Amino acid sequence: MDFRLPEEHETLRTEIRALLDRHVDDDVVEESHRTGTNHSAPLARALGEAGILARAMPGAGKDPLAMWLLSSEAEKAGAPFDSVGMSLVIAGVLDAVGTEHQKATALAGLLSGEELVCFGLTEPQGGSDLPAITTRATRVADGWVVSGAKMWTTMAHVADWVFLLARTESDAGRHGGFTVFIIPMDTPGITVDPIWTVSTERSNATFYDDVRVGDEAVVGEVDGGWAVMSLMLGFERGMASTGHLTPLLRRFRQWAVEAGVSADPLLRERMAQIAIDAQVSELLTQRTVWTAATGRPPGTEGSMAKVFATEAYQRHARWAQATAGPEGLLGLGEAGAAADGWIDYDVRHSIPMTLQGGTSEINRNNIAERHLGLPRAR
Amino acid sequence: MALDFALSEDQEAIADVFRAFLANECSVETVREAEPLGFAPVLWEKLRSMDATAMAAPAGEGGGEAPLAILAVVAEALGEAVAPTPLVEHWVATTAHPVAALVSGEQIATIAVRPSVDGVWSLVPAGAVAHWVVGVDDRELVAVRSVPPMEGPANHADAPLADRSARDGIDERVVLGPASAHMALLDRWRVLTASALVGIAQRALGIGVDYVMEREQFGRLIGSFQSIQHGLADLPGSIDGARFLAHKAAWAHDEGSTDGRGIVDMDEGVVTEFAPLAAMAFVQAADAAAVATDRVLHYHGGYGFSLEYDIQLYFRRARGWANILGDPARERLRLADLLWGRDEAVA
Numbered sequence: 199m200d201f202r203l204p205e206e207h208e209t210l211r212t213e214i215r216a217l218l219d220r221h222v223d224d225d226v227v228e229e230s231h232r233t234g235t236n237h238s239a240p241l242a243r244a245l246g247e248a249g250i251l252a253r254a255m256p257g258a259g260k261d262p263l264a265m266w267l268l269s270s271e272a273e274k275a276g277a278p279f280d281s282v283g284m285s286l287v288i289a290g291v292l293d294a295v296g297t298e299h300q301k302a303t304a305l306a307g308l309l310s311g312e313e314l315v316c317f318g319l320t321e322p323q324g325g326s327d328l329p330a331i332t333t334r335a336t337r338v339a340d341g342w343v344v345s346g347a348k349m350w351t352t353m354a355h356v357a358d359w360v361f362l363l364a365r366t367e368s369d370a371g372r373h374g375g376f377t378v379f380i381i382p383m384d385t386p387g388i389t390v391d392p393i394w395t396v397s398t399e400r401s402n403a404t405f406y407d408d409v410r411v412g413d414e415a416v417v418g419e420v421d422g423g424w425a426v427m428s429l430m431l432g433f434e435r436g437m438a439s440t441g442h443l444t445p446l447l448r449r450f451r452q453w454a455v456e457a458g459v460s461a462d463p464l465l466r467e468r469m470a471q472i473a474i475d476a477q478v479s480e481l482l483t484q485r486t487v488w489t490a491a492t493g494r495p496p497g498t499e500g501s502m503a504k505v506f507a508t509e510a511y512q513r514h515a516r517w518a519q520a521t522a523g524p525e526g527l528l529g530l531g532e533a534g535a536a537a538d539g540w541i542d543y544d545v546r547h548s549i550p551m552t553l554q555g556g557t558s559e560i561n562r563n564n565i566a567e568r569h570l571g572l573p574r575a576r
Numbered sequence: 577m578a579l580d581f582a583l584s585e586d587q588e589a590i591a592d593v594f595r596a597f598l599a600n601e602c603s604v605e606t607v608r609e610a611e612p613l614g615f616a617p618v619l620w621e622k623l624r625s626m627d628a629t630a631m632a633a634p635a636g637e638g639g640g641e642a643p644l645a646i647l648a649v650v651a652e653a654l655g656e657a658v659a660p661t662p663l664v665e666h667w668v669a670t671t672a673h674p675v676a677a678l679v680s681g682e683q684i685a686t687i688a689v690r691p692s693v694d695g696v697w698s699l700v701p702a703g704a705v706a707h708w709v710v711g712v713d714d715r716e717l718v719a720v721r722s723v724p725p726m727e728g729p730a731n732h733a734d735a736p737l738a739d740r741s742a743r744d745g746i747d748e749r750v751v752l753g754p755a756s757a758h759m760a761l762l763d764r765w766r767v768l769t770a771s772a773l774v775g776i777a778q779r780a781l782g783i784g785v786d787y788v789m790e791r792e793q794f795g796r797l798i799g800s801f802q803s804i805q806h807g808l809a810d811l812p813g814s815i816d817g818a819r820f821l822a823h824k825a826a827w828a829h830d831e832g833s834t835d836g837r838g839i840v841d842m843d844e845g846v847v848t849e850f851a852p853l854a855a856m857a858f859v860q861a862a863d864a865a866a867v868a869t870d871r872v873l874h875y876h877g878g879y880g881f882s883l884e885y886d887i888q889l890y891f892r893r894a895r896g897w898a899n900i901l902g903d904p905a906r907e908r909l910r911l912a913d914l915l916w917g918r919d920e921a922v923a
């Protein structure tokens with residue numbers, strides 16, 4: 199085993215850090231908290247212009263290490279990066295199975311950092327059981343008519359595109375009869391309602407009322423949407439954010455020093471445990487990335503990294519809050535707040551980590567069935 | 577060379593050799609027969625005949641001077657077999673004290689993990705069977721030879737623990753260096769013991785999967801119950817995490833990232849220095865092994881509590897091999913000092 203990054207990636211890391219330094223300051227972070235939109239247009243554009251997005255896009259023969267470096271450096275810097283992470287996932291899908299037209303339009307837009315995409319997958323009646331969706335695309339003479347509703351369409355209010363999963367054929371079995379579309383968000387018939395959350399981030403419910411699109415919107419094969427989804431979910435799992443313990447620990451330690459309690463063995467013991475869990479999270483994530491780089495699908499490896507890292511983040515954020523006492527309850531920017539309110543933020547921010555992108559239960563099912571070879575329990 | 581989670585060809589080859597050897601020479605019957613002392617003399621003789629006892633000692637003294645990364649894969653195989661043999665302790669001790677009788681394996685050496693108190697090292701791992709004990713006595717690192725008692729107190733892991741004197745009734749005493757030289761030895765012991773604990777955890781998980789795919793209740797395999805599946809699904813991540821930490825520590829050691837030559841940058845979350853990685857590997861592996869053996873014993877139902885089933889062998893050693901170093905909370909406190917320095921207590 200070898201734990202050193204290749205030289206070219208150390209160079210890339212330096213380049214990414216410099217870019218983040220230039221484009222992420224307190225104002226940028228505050229703005230993303232105020233608006234609920236985890237996006238910074240200047241940062242996205244800069245990453246696009248530097249060619250970093252094109253380099254970090256996932257896919258066969260691509261550079262998974264570059265993707266991991268970009269997201270882990272962005273996490274450590276606290277940069278509003280979710281939007282760009284989503285762009286990269288869909289860029290990878292379009293690059294692999296998109297048409298020339300889609301590559302010239304949506305893919306080019308996403309890689310430039312100028313355009314954004316949202317994921318229209320989950321529906322009001324469910325997310326884990328994706329094949330149970332009811333949004334339908336009906337064939338008409340000049341294309342398709344899409345009708346239905348999606349839940350948790352994060353970034354929809356700023357996105358240029360929606361990557362939408364719809365039913366295109368009934369009675370086609372559990373995984374047949376779905377088609378994926380890439381649709382401009384300004385197409386008539388699409389509406390967006392905000393969902394406000396426990397954390398500072400906003401999501402959306404989106405509605406599709408007889409939305410008419412042409413065949414150019416079909417991604418992959420008609421009725422072949424499940425193959426496209428497998429690709430997409432695999433890329434999404436590879437992007438799962440697993441690097442939050444490092445900034446949590448940095449902020450907690452900063453508070454402990456300022457509060458004069460950093461010599462307290464109760465705190466030090468737990469901080470050491472957080473440091474261990476941060477290392478384990480990083481190693482499991484690097485193994486996922488390395489697996490992808492060797493050309494194998496890192497399905498169960500990604501599940502192990504996500505479950506371990508996200509649950510550790512929740513556990514330790516909640517401990518940090520309790521340890522900081524009443525000051526740990528105060529929000530971002532409040533006078534006297536522990537670590538300027540970041541501890542409260544981390545507790546909130548960590549909540550959906552075990553839900554979005556596949557819940558912990560769904561990931562444990564995946565490990566049990568595909569890694570341990572246990573029978574399907576559902 | 578860059579980021580690579582596969583074992584090297586050398587590591588694969590040596591792991592294959594030892595797994596095959598242990599499959600033949602160290603069945604669970606061997607483990608059970610070696611109880612309660614926890615030492616199988618025949619196994620030691622066979623390890624000698626394949627030069628395993630010389631692997632760690634310096635080349636200049638006739639040893640193999642194997643990198644820690646190589647020893648770690650063997651230690652993992654020893655853990656998988658819960659092998660009743662003090663090879664890890666012997667390797668660590670012979671890096672510091674490579675006399676001929678030890679390199680050849682004619683005699684056994686061990687390391688006292690705690691300093692002596694009034695000239696006595698208490699509960700020394702392999703203390704019941706080792707001729708030589710390397711440890712700290714009176715602020716020096718010394719090697720002391722005396723006759724091994726070949727018995728010790730009954731203990732949780734059926735491990736060959738015993739008290740050994742650093743001064744009385746001894747045949748030979750050699751000063752190896754200042755007490756501080758013990759730290760590097762102990763860090764190697766941490767890494768190799770972590771690897772052995774990873775082996776315990778990995779094999780326990782395998783035993784668990786086999787059992788739940790065989791046992792039926794309510795007309796179904798118990799392995800089809802989701803609560804059992806999820807309890808098992810937690811294990812591979814924590815075991816792999818421990819394995820990677822042990823290998824990262826070994827890598828840091830073999831690359832020379834010791835004595836401050838590696839990186840400890842907690843703001844960026846970058847740790848490549850050997851000592852903190854060794855502590856992390858030890859704590860994580862102890863935890864992974866404790867949890868894996870606990871869950872798998874539990875999923876055996878009542879049978880898990882019976883001596884007849886093998887999981888109890890793993891459960892007891894998961895605790896015994898780790899707790900010999902002391903309270904893991906203290907190990908974490910020591911790690912905090914390595915990562916952030918000692919903070920002044922604020923009044």
Ligand SMILES: Cc1cc2nc3c(=O)[nH]c(=O)nc-3n(C[C@H](O)[C@H](O)[C@H](O)COP(=O)(O)OP(=O)(O)OC[C@H]3O[C@@H](n4cnc5c(N)ncnc54)[C@H](O)[C@@H]3O)c2cc1C
Nearest residue numbers: 317318319320324325326350351352550553554555557559
């Ligand atoms: C902040 C946030 C952002 C999101 N962004 C997007 C987005 O951009 N696009 C998008 O399409 N979706 C998005 N999602 C939706 C997310 O993917 C779903 O929340 C997730 O898939 C779970 O679906 P659900 O919320 O409907 O819960 P359900 O599927 O109803 O699950 C409820 C509970 O039951 C458990 N459960 C379900 N099935 C099983 C099973 N087989 N075994 C054991 N337990 C089970 C789940 O683990 C969960 O705890 C987002 C969610 C959040 C919270």
